[in-house]
Amino acid sequence: xxxxxxxxxxxxxxxxxxxxxxxxxxxxxxxxxxxxxxxxxxxxxxxxxxxxxxxxxxxxxxxxxxxxxxxxxxxxxxxxxxxxxxxxxxxxxxxxxxxxxxxxxxxxxxxxxxxxxxxxxxxxxxxxxxxxxxxxxxxxxxxxxxxxxxxxxxxxxxxxxxxxxxxxxxxxxxxxxxxxxxxxxxxxxxxxxxxxxxxxxxxxxxxxxxxxxxxxxxxxxxxxxxxxxxxxxxxxxxxxxxxxxxxxxxxxxxxxxxxxxxxxxxxxxxxxxxxxxxxxxxxxxxxxxxxxxxxxxxxxxxxxxxxxxxxxxxxxxxxxxxxxxxxxxxxxxxxxxxxxxxxxxxxxxxxxxxxxxxxxxxxxxxxxxxxxxxxxxxxxxxxxxxxxxxxxxx
Amino acid sequence: xxxxxxxxxxxxxxxxxxxxxxxxxxxxxxxxxxxxxxxxxxxxxxxxxxxxxxxxxxxxxxxxxxxxxxxxxxxxxxxxxxxxxxxxxxxxxxxxxxxxxxxxxxxxxxxxxxxxxxxxxxxxxxxxxxxxxxxxxxxxxxxxxxxxxxxxxxxxxxxxxxxxxxxxxxxxxxxxxxxxxxxxxxxxxxxxxxxxxxxxxxxxxxxxxxxxxxxxxxxxxxxxxxxxxxx
Numbered sequence: 001x002x003x004x005x006x007x008x009x010x011x012x013x014x015x016x017x018x019x020x021x022x023x024x025x026x027x028x029x030x031x032x033x034x035x036x037x038x039x040x041x042x043x044x045x046x047x048x049x050x051x052x053x054x055x056x057x058x059x060x061x062x063x064x065x066x067x068x069x070x071x072x073x074x075x076x077x078x079x080x081x082x083x084x085x086x087x088x089x090x091x092x093x094x095x096x097x098x099x100x101x102x103x104x105x106x107x108x109x110x111x112x113x114x115x116x117x118x119x120x121x122x123x124x125x126x127x128x129x130x131x132x133x134x135x136x137x138x139x140x141x142x143x144x145x146x147x148x149x150x151x152x153x154x155x156x157x158x159x160x161x162x163x164x165x166x167x168x169x170x171x172x173x174x175x176x177x178x179x180x181x182x183x184x185x186x187x188x189x190x191x192x193x194x195x196x197x198x199x200x201x202x203x204x205x206x207x208x209x210x211x212x213x214x215x216x217x218x219x220x221x222x223x224x225x226x227x228x229x230x231x232x233x234x235x236x237x238x239x240x241x242x243x244x245x246x247x248x249x250x251x252x253x254x255x256x257x258x259x260x261x262x263x264x265x266x267x268x269x270x271x272x273x274x275x276x277x278x279x280x281x282x283x284x285x286x287x288x289x290x291x292x293x294x295x296x297x298x299x300x301x302x303x304x305x306x307x308x309x310x311x312x313x314x315x316x317x318x319x320x321x322x323x324x325x326x327x328x329x330x331x332x333x334x335x336x337x338x339x340x341x342x343x344x345x346x347x348x349x350x351x352x353x354x355x356x357x358x359x360x361x362x363x364x365x366x367x368x369x370x371x372x373x374x375x376x377x378x379x380x381x382x383x384x385x386x387x388x389x390x391x392x393x394x
Numbered sequence: 395x396x397x398x399x400x401x402x403x404x405x406x407x408x409x410x411x412x413x414x415x416x417x418x419x420x421x422x423x424x425x426x427x428x429x430x431x432x433x434x435x436x437x438x439x440x441x442x443x444x445x446x447x448x449x450x451x452x453x454x455x456x457x458x459x460x461x462x463x464x465x466x467x468x469x470x471x472x473x474x475x476x477x478x479x480x481x482x483x484x485x486x487x488x489x490x491x492x493x494x495x496x497x498x499x500x501x502x503x504x505x506x507x508x509x510x511x512x513x514x515x516x517x518x519x520x521x522x523x524x525x526x527x528x529x530x531x532x533x534x535x536x537x538x539x540x541x542x543x544x545x546x547x548x549x550x551x552x553x554x555x556x557x558x559x560x561x562x563x564x565x566x567x568x569x570x571x572x573x574x575x576x577x578x579x580x581x582x583x584x585x586x587x588x589x590x591x592x593x594x595x596x597x598x599x600x601x602x603x604x605x606x607x608x609x610x611x612x613x614x615x616x617x618x619x620x621x622x623x624x625x
Binding site for chain 1: 453455456479492494500501502511513514515561569
């Protein structure tokens with residue numbers, strides 16, 4: 001016995017090159033679609049993760065462009081303006097504040113970094129308050145510095161890996177030529193912390209000859225009215241408040257246009273692939289009119305022929321879809337790199353996140369759209385009258 | 395009336411008109427005939443005489459313009475009623491097996507799969523093992539797993555005959571079954587049909603141009619200008 005599914009499959013083998021080209025079209029479309037859906041989700045997750053890993057929901061900094069400031073914070077850059085450290089005590093007294101930490105961000109040009117040199121990001125943080133703000137940080141080696149004025153440093157995983165440092169090594173602060181002893185190396189976090197070097201706040205202030213800070217990180221109590229706190233903080237002189245939920249919304253809005261554009265391209269790619277499916281299946285039907293007529297003389301009902309042709313579409317779309325999703329999984333790192341090159345701001349971690357659910361969703365979309373495309377050729381094949389096809393033979 | 399005496403097929407005044415613009419073409423003109431069970435009848439006649447039109451009507455591939463058709467005592471066409479494609483298909487798959495001049499074997503299916511093809515759409519009870527039995531009967535058992543491209547024209551037509559018979563039809567309709575074969579293969583196919591008629595008692599209605607093939611049947615009917623004449 002032979003099943004209709006086998007018949008459909010073997011029909012597709014008749015014109016191997018045409019079937020293969022159609023499969024490639026569907027495969028590429030599925031690849032693009034699943035990668036974009038993966039990006040849609042992965043980007044937001046990565047951004048949330050970056051923001052959550054900041055450990056605080058609000059940042060207080062000197063007045064300036066808030067987006068520039070937020071981006072600098074997220075990318076490990078340095079603010080150009082400073083605020084008074086006394087502000088920390090003033091804010092800490094508010095009932096909405098659960099934890100607070102002062103930060104001094106400094107960037108030094110390191111001629112040995114990369115090919116033509118690069119910026120080394122240094123964070124001056126308090127040993128007393130900063131680790132409590134980020135309790136999720138784990139150490140690959142060593143631990144936090146012991147004193148607030150110690151000549152010590154804690155390196156992010158990638159910073160240590162790049163410079164091939166281990167605990168106990170001495171590093172030199174670029175431009176300033178101040179030696180620091182590496183006392184800890186953090187585990188990989190997938191965030192900007194990986195590329196940062198943490199130094200005791202007072203030590204960095206001394207190195208940079210600045211007695212101020214750039215930022216105050218604030219973690220609010222769970223039941224606190226953050227809006228009320230933000231309003232109160234705005235009353236402080238010459239400061240601005242950056243709420244990370246707002247930053248997230250702003251960044252998501254900024255990339256929304258890009259997402260819409262790329263999704264449109266994906267939809268166009270899917271439509272082109274589906275036109276290919278219609279073309280392939282319709283051509284195959286038109287070439288087999290007489291044979292379909294013969295099948296009808298054998299007892300095949302219009303519905304049987306419709307189903308047979310639909311099976312061909314299903315096989316094409318399902319195989320192309322699975323292959324495309326497979327490719328997307330194999331090359332997700334490549335997609336990640338491409339997206340990072342295109343976007344103005346890309347959070348750390350995986351940007352293209354494809355899981356089983358998303359893969360199945362994409363496959364379902366491809367198969368459903370494919371089956372819709374197959375309706376016309378299948379309907380046309382189902383309507384073939386045996387007499388007409390037999391008459392046209394020879 | 396015993397089962398043997400019931401006509402397998404009976405046509406009464408079958409006519410078929412076609413229109414080409416304002417011109418009316420009478421392809422078949424009031425043909426009446428009766429074919430009994432187990433008969434081997436050949437329709438012969440020049441091209442355009444109406445023999446294929448007649449076979450198409452007898453085989454329920456088309457509706458007549460007028461006249462009646464009875465199959466195994468059951469009225470199929472008559473009183474001006476036309477059957478839709480589904481109804482015709484139901485009759486066809488119950489009663490007929492068809493062999494055409496062109497083989498129309500699926501090139502990517504093996505000989506066995508091609509013969510089993512009708513069973514994918516409709517399967518009469520008791521047809522288990524029929525594919526192998528027929529291929530053995532038609533001397534094609536050794537070619538079962540070959541593709542159509544790997545066998546000769548005569549062998550392809552044997553496969554088509556097996557495919558037509560796999561659902562155990564009452565009547566085999568063969569329209570120019572040797573039209574694409576050389577004389578040696580034509581004789582072979584003729585002998586196969588004759589054997590099926592004699593040994594298995596299969597009713598065969600065949601259209602042919604070939605007089606020697608036409609004589610293989612016990613009865614020859616000449617079709618001329620849309621009318622049937624017993625030879």
